[in-house]
Amino acid sequence: MTGPVLEEAFDRFWEDLLFEAEASADPQAAAFFRLYAKLAAENGDCIDLTYAPARNDGRNAFQIDGFALERDRGDLYLAISDFRSGRTLETLNAAQIDALFEKVRRFCNLAVQPAFLNGVDETSPSFQAAWPIFDGRSLIRRIRVVAFSNARLSTRRKPEMSGEVLGVPFVCSVLDFARYSSILQAKSGVEPIEIDVTSINGTPLPCLPAHSIDGEHASYLVAVPGPFLAEIYGLYGAKLLEQNVRTFLQARTKVNTGIIRTLETAPEMFFAYNNGLTATAAGITTAPLPGGGLGIASIDNLQIVNGGQTTASILYASDSQRRDRRADLSRVFVQMKLSVVNPDRLEDVVPLISRYANTQNKISEADFFSSHPIHLVLERLSRSQSAPAKPGALSGSKWFYERARGQYRDRLAYGTQAERKRFELEFPRDQFIDKTDLAKFEVTFECRPHIVSRGAQKCFLDYAEKAGKLWETSEARFNELWFRSVVAEAIVFRSLDRLVGRSDWYQNDRGYKAQIVTYTIAWLVDHLHERGRELDLEVIWQRQELPAEIVEALVQIAPQVAATIKDAPPGMKNVGEYCKQQACWAAVSGSRYAFKGRLDGLLVDHDQAERARKAAVASRKVDQDIDFDRVVVAMLADTQPYLSFARSRRLLTPKSDAALSRLTRGDIRLPPSERNALKYMVEKMVQAGFELPGFPQSPSGSVVEP
Structure with a gap:
């Protein structure tokens, strides 16, 4: 730079x-x-x-x-x-x-x-x-x-x-x-790692070219020495792991005892017993080996997409603190399939390799939630839904949901000064939400502040599991009412965060603000729920600010919550760790905090709120069918672009192919199974960057409803 x-x-x-x-x-x-x-x-x-x-x-x-x-x-x-x-x-x-x-x-x-x-x-x-x-x-x-x-x-x-x-x-x-x-x-959202193999290993790694697709993909089989793998993981740690695998390991940190046992008792058999690694790279340099054959001298942007547990366990087994139980890595080799991918395709291909390579392991779909259609839906809604004007403002603005890191920054950085100013007026900086924000707000309002307190990545993974299951049950849950609720939750969370930060009691005893905020909101939500009531998030959406009555209640509750979480049990010295436990939430939720003031007019009966949510689901189902019908009609004009793109990304299935064949013949009467397959294919195409002809696109490439 x-x-x-x-x-x-x-x-x-x-x-x-x-x-x-x-x-x-x-x-x-x-x-x-x-x-x-x-x-x-x-x-x-x-x-x-x-x-x-x-x-x-x-x-x-x-x-x-x-x-x-x-x-x-x-x-x-x-x-x-x-x-x-x-x-x-x-x-x-x-x-x-x-x-x-x-x-x-x-x-x-x-x-x-x-x-x-x-x-x-x-x-x-x-x-x-x-x-x-x-x-x-x-x-x-x-x-x-x-x-x-x-x-x-x-x-x-x-x-x-x-x-x-x-x-x-x-x-x-x-x-x-x-x-x-x-x-x-960085386009991929992570910093590329350059491994000087010859410098670390002493010699290039012998490799066997296995498969090649001109200019797009080349595969190599490698027997990686244990000391080399331990050395690079010792230096770079989780940076070597593709993000889905990294998140998985952070959430489930236990080392694999079976792998450790093999390393200790039969290191020379590790190559035969272990499934090995799957890795990707943006490029490699090769060199001839002294005895003949080809070796890998350096690797650009190495990412381990399957085998993170193996890699971490090898370092653990060789740890000097283990003394008499320390594994002899000089006798350990690990098989690795290395895919060298065109740098322009890394962002698309690496997550797919990671997903398919991990189908036999315990990594669930939740670990791949970063690319889930929920984000596409929320992005589309955020680009199309104008929020009501704030008090004193002449016009409304929009909330920007960032599906891929850097979207907001890129829009602020490029274009003329007038274009940048216009964008910031439409999407103000304080109306920005990313994936970890989404998880934090939603999990807080689900009354699970101990999960939020475990950190952004673990909270995100926990939310992913629940949201992914809800999506499978009914995609229509993720509708305009849901989007407005998420924005209202953001307003509540961020308002309280500022209020706590500026309060005298917090200024005099700083610390644990993030925990105080999530626990305070969760307590109030839980307190109201026990009485069959909820905060009326639609009112907060309409006002685009936290009503004074709710402000007054929260600022009274927050210092009481702070006192509770800081009063950790005698055996729990670290307050931050205490906040991560269910026991802390039990202590807070079981407390009776006093606050003055009434929230009349800002609450809604739980049953009434549920009816509104069900009505929004029903309405969204109708809208989805109408939207897709419009897409199908547009496809009648020319199915070839859809067919070509789907084939190039391997998204075509027998049923979606049959549906396209019908449309090519002008037959719009698709059987339900073919219609569903075609709908799924189109959704995946849009996620992969395909622009539907005749439909406006959001700045990120997703479809915007007219």
Whole structure:
């Protein structure tokens, strides 16, 4: 990325940061951490982090800003912020990076000392960040540290082993502004990983070319040495895993004991016993081997799409802490099918390879929910549904649902200044919802705040399982009324988030704002539900702001909820971990909080709300049939574009092919089975980017209702 382009990106970053700080009523440093931590988790640098800014600038200075411990796999993730308040892009040099990591080392060493914990308050960030290290020291097998900086590295720095801390490997990486900006703009949504195979392995990996499609796809069979696989996973961790697999492993962190046993007792048989890996790449370089044959010297954008559990288990089995049980990886080889895909097709092909490669494993359709049609429906509704004007505004605007990361940013970045201004007036920054927001709002209103408190990725996966089943039962549930409800939930959640952030009681005792917000809303929803009532989300949609009566109730309830969640049981030292448990919700939901004021006129009977939801489902079913009838009529003019596109993407089935044949002959009377198959095919085509002739398209390519 060139200097001027990076400077322009830096200006946009500051716009994002100031908006985030204002919207959440948080200090700029906290908003900075949230922006970087979210991107780092999506990219695989870490899992969802708990914000805990612990710092001492005196003698033996230490600093930590976020943490997360995967107890089952033994990965401790730590983050340190290098936030710079200047509006000019500065340089980050090697000495400054080393100083940051040294502060993290000191914190780790202090965290395991009882004297340090006894010397700080149990509700302080220092204690909350140190306790998981102290309590989980015997479980920690690797410490992965990422430095967040809005300065630019003078020289690019890959993840590297930096000795040991607490007797375990200490792996350091840097997310500087150049990387941050590059990941934001990456087409696939993740940063490509370049593996120098020869440097790590000593020699290229012998491979056997297996299959090739000119310019589109080439396959290779590889026997990967165990030490090489452990080395690259030790350095890059979950970044090596395709996003669906990464999400699956984060949600289900236990290592595979069967794999471990084979590695320990019969390492030379691992190749024969294990199913191996399926991986993709954007490109490879090959080199002739000294004894003849072909070898892979480097791999561009390596992604393991099947075999993440195997990869993680190999690293675990070789862990130095296991001593006498440590597996001898020198005798381990893993079979790998490597598919080299045209970079222009990566975004489409890799998720499909991942889906099909995992059909025999426990990864469910929920793990692939990122590409579910629900997102397409919500995107379409968000582009077509105008919200009522806010008080004092002359006209209404729209809420932007971002189905694929970067859609909103791209629209703000391109076009003339007048076009960008017009877009932002139509879709204001504070009316933006992404996938993890959707899950957070919906799960909160389902009264499951302990799930929300487990982090964005785990909350998203939990929501995916439920929403996916609802979709299978009735797609019509996801209609305009549902969309308006989601927007109203967003208004409630974000309003309370700001209110808590600006309150005196929170300013005097910061911490756990995210948990306080989700638990407070869930308590009120549950409290009303017990009385057969619900918040009237249609009223909130119409007003496009939180009514004063609801504001008053929530601001009274929130400090009482905060007191409950901070009053964790004696054996539970970490409040953040306590909030992730059903026991915490039981304590909050069982509490009787007092609040003054009446919510008359802002509530609706539960039975009445259910009738409205059923009516919306029935109406949507009729609309869906009418919409598809219009598509079928349009197809009569020329079926060839549909046929060609469906064949190229392997979406054609015998029944949809038969339906197209009927339409080619001018016969519109399709049997139900052929009609359903054709409807499913068209939906998949639109998701893959096909534009239906004669139908307007949304900015992302999905169909918009006239």
